[in-house]
Amino acid sequence: LGDVSQSEVDILLLSTAFKFLLFPAYRSTDFEVHRNWLAITHSLPISQWYNDTTSEWTLDYPPFFAYFEKLMSIPASFIDPKIVDLQNLQYDAWTVIVYQRLTVIISELVLGAALLRFIRDSVDPSRQRILSASLFLHPGFLIIDHIHFQYNGFMFGILLWSILMAREGRKLASGILFAVLLNFKHIYMYLAPAYFVYLLRSYCMSPAGAIIPTRFISLANSVFLVFLASLGPFVLMGQLPQLLSRLFPFTRGLNHAYWAPNAWALVTAADRVPFAASRWPSVVKHLDVGLAVNESGVASTSRGLVGDTVFAVIPNIKPVHTFIITIIFQMIYLIKLWRAPTYKSFVAALTLCGYASYMFGWHVHEKAVLLVLVPLTLLASENYAYYKTFVIASVAGIFSLFPLIFTPAETLLKIIYSLIWGGMVLYPLHKQLYEFPSSLPWVLLESFENAYLYGFALLQVFITIFPLMTGGNPDTEFLPLMVTSVYCAAGLIWSFIRLSTLYITQQY
């Protein structure tokens, strides 16, 4: 890392001071989840980790994360033994809050270090500096990690290290780091196909297409060793099926409680509209629409419960369908990556793999949008087309995270913070990258895109006013969430199309 400039220290210290102020802020049940994991890993033998059901928040991250929790539980037991008491559920003393929040801030330094390294040997340090700062101060991390409570900063730090290694041509290290990451949190499997193709093509094969056995074997061995270190103990104890059932619970529905703004959100919304119409008998009568409304579907989605989404009108979708669609899209990008296995092509393919999974995956969580936004940021300063894609995806993606934080005090925080972030990041980049649209269709497109972006202000006004107008009527409670989801989905899908087109058509 070497020399760190004063302004980099500024960002670190000022943002840390600000994050301190967020310690007493709202925190979700994920806080208790992680506290419970501290307790599990500290007070139980390793054989019990994936079997324990004292709390409903069972351990469902891969073993490296469990080891990480074990590591963190050691200081915790000295600070306050109650933190690691397995029976002490819902413990929320000031000690545990400070301790857990601090671990997030400290582990996030991994992200900071990776981002600094990104600047150092960058082709264009000045822009990379903005991008690095924008990632370190990303509203997504602020909302999910420092308010909602998770360790995404730390894990995206590992991902960025891995990408950085790829940029520096140290592909073996890149592969190992990604394998490590997978064993921290398995959601990164969304990105695995791009890694697999890239490493196979550019590391294990010569440019002419001949396999280089030594490299292939060393890569395979390294990855195998990583998985051995992670899963080995559980394989020995014969707990692998139990572990996997924890990691991949296929009992959930298509949508999360709040629909992640992806393709399925639009499909579900399309399903709701005829249904909503059918609720006003006069309308139905007038239009004489005869819809076969599935009554169980009526109850399922609109109330926002976790569970199967049963469509009222449209045929039901099964996990295998989503899986096939995702794979088809990913195959397109992977073929392109196979033909052009350069670093930039890799990052774009990586982003798109994550994006396709986000768009079409089964039971996608809205937090997964970071899987798209983080690698996409690395591409943002390529040219104006990429930049605009980045802007639309970022604005829609960050806005789609807002419903995670619903308490009124934190609402003001998330809005002001995101606005400041947007102004500081997007404005200078826009100044540097802007290109005039070359013909009328492009002018129109640009106007539409800008109108869409300004629409978020109206959307926020609507969300704020609507509950006041209806007086918290439970029948219409879901509407702001649904509108948010659909509106963000429109932007994210458009951005997805843009990025796919750019990647497929561009020469690498």
Next chain:
Amino acid sequence: MDEASDVMPSELPIERRQRHTRDRTTSLNSLSRFKSDPSKHIRPRSTLRNRGSNASMKSIGSETDYSEIIAPIPRRHLLQTSQSLHWLRVDTSSGDEWPNRGVSPVSASSVGSVFPNNRMGNRLSFTALMEYEGTAAGPSSTVDARVLEDDQGTVGAERRFVRWMHRNNMKNWVVPLAIAASTLVKWCIGFGTYSGHDTPPMFGDYEAQRHWMELTVHLPVKEWYTYDLQYWGLDYPPLTAYVSWLCGRIGVLIESSWFTLHASRGMETGGSKLFMRATVLVLDLLIYIPALYTFVCAWQGTRSSRKRHAALLTLLFHPALLLIDFGHFQYNSVMLGLTLFAINAFAAGHDLLGAILFVLSLGFKQMALYYAPAIGSYLIGKCIYLGPIHGTRLFLRLALTTTLAFVIMFAPFLPPFSPLSTIAAPITRIFPFGRGLFEDKVANFWCFTNVLVKWKQMFASREGILIKTSTGLTALGFLPAVAALIFGGYKTQLQKDAQNDSMNVSPSMAPAAPSSPTPILPLLPYALLTCSMSFFLFSFQVHEKTILVPLLPLTLLLSGAAPTDDVFLWGALGNNVGVFSMWPLLKKDGLGLQYLAMLLLWNRLIGHNPFKLYYGYFVGLVSSVVHTAIILLHLLEFAVTPPARYPDLFPVLNVLICTPIFGLIWLWSIKRSVEVSWAINGLPGKREKEGPSSAASGISATSSSAAFGHSPMRGETGVRATSLGYASGRGRGQADARRRALVVSAGGDREH
């Protein structure tokens, strides 16, 4: 100067640049390229080879005379003549340092940007040139002084931030962003607990403020100051009551249960807390922040916009005020903001408006009384300065306006509306002499000496003596400031001819708006500091939160000082110690974390490293010692529980550390007052008439101001006043001010 640092393009892989065919290489960028690497200019062919693939403009350039295309910026411009080329970094010795320069991760684009179309970022702004001139003309003109500063950390984050914003063409966004960021920080401090959180039956200051809303909404005005005094009876002046009434009204509209009489006592629901926090934030946004902004405009009009923006940031994140108002819960920013508005009005020459605003400030919180001697004697000094006729007229007007303002404010308690006896209740409530010399541990003279002399026991039955002594000591303490202002007014009194002039022009011309600033104006901040500190140290019944009152003028002074100035060091020290002196309170409120965060944030922002030794400054030494002591005390408190015999061990140690510092600041402010008044009026020549030559004569005056305090001043008073950190942002115009500032920089102003 980083504007000229654009050496990147030549280091880029060519394929990369080819992709950006749309880049419009502006002339300015090319100029900076030329500047940064003059060798390129000498060897145009090699440059052309590199640039051949770029946009059309450059290919034209390759066919014609290179230098004409590469530098179409008007070279005739004064700033770009050959004498000034060191601005433009022609000095090749520094060329190699560019890639290694410490540039911020957010400072990007314009600095080393590859892409030439960020034209604005590369523009040689006038202020930037002046700032660079200031550093380049110094002893180390070959080394980039600013880079050195950055490395040493003497420049604060706020200056780096402002510089970056200006370079990225976001100059107009600095103020809104700064206000948004400070609002965000204030709101986040509010996530924490407040005074008296969850401590029935009495709770704390939060409950007091909430209770006043409840009380004013439901009771007739007459009963406000008499209702159930045992439970947080109203003891602030009427304006607070009116504001409470307004907030209460709004609150009742939203949710009436928050302010039900009696039933809402101790109300701590989430919604009610949110509403209360929001009222503080809104009042702060409406009063304090505009006051800060106008302060920066009115008092620092001659400084470059970068410095003004940095000063605004310093003031916006003032840690002590933020912690008390948004953490502990009070409305001090309203009182301070009104006083600040009054000072700004004085600076703009609107004395009557200023007087009314100060009365409002007094009417919001009686603590503004700490400023009263300074404000009063400033106005008297101004009357004397204007001469017998205009002075008397102004005096009468002031007396009338002030009285009227007070009467209107207390009107609901006065005869037409209620019997005369009603007025007794608010007055006795506002000045509680019955509550003893001091309550908690306060870092003032009485509590400090109480370690040795038990005042309360000694004078147990003779409280009157103590009251008189404290009043006498306080008066003695602020006497120097009062004397300096009045004497200053006397010495700089306007001459007869000036009076005749104005008589001839128009006999009714208001003296309240003179064309040049009052010469004693630069004394005002120091006088405010001396007075309020004297009250804090010596007066009766002082709270630890009252340190906010002296901290305001101190921070105002700090915001206008260069980071190596001793004003800056005193200001930073005073603020840190001031926040530390409230540590026992904040700890009790559960705001320890916010305390840490705000100190870290603000010190980093202003670029103050408490543990750095500043040789050659007395204050630097004191600062290091005190900060070390503070850290040690915190560590001790963390590790050791106080023995049962001395439960108050740590608060007392806190007082023992803080009081000497406050005493030193008080003495220092007196010393500075003397120096400033010496500069204003200690010289033989009487004030000359303002004329067109003022700018020219200001050159010598302002340039000597750099060494102000060490060398006597020459020149004429108006300009001197300007150079002493005061400048009116109106009237004779920015151009003139800019010109003077340019000369100042050329003369080696110590400010950066």
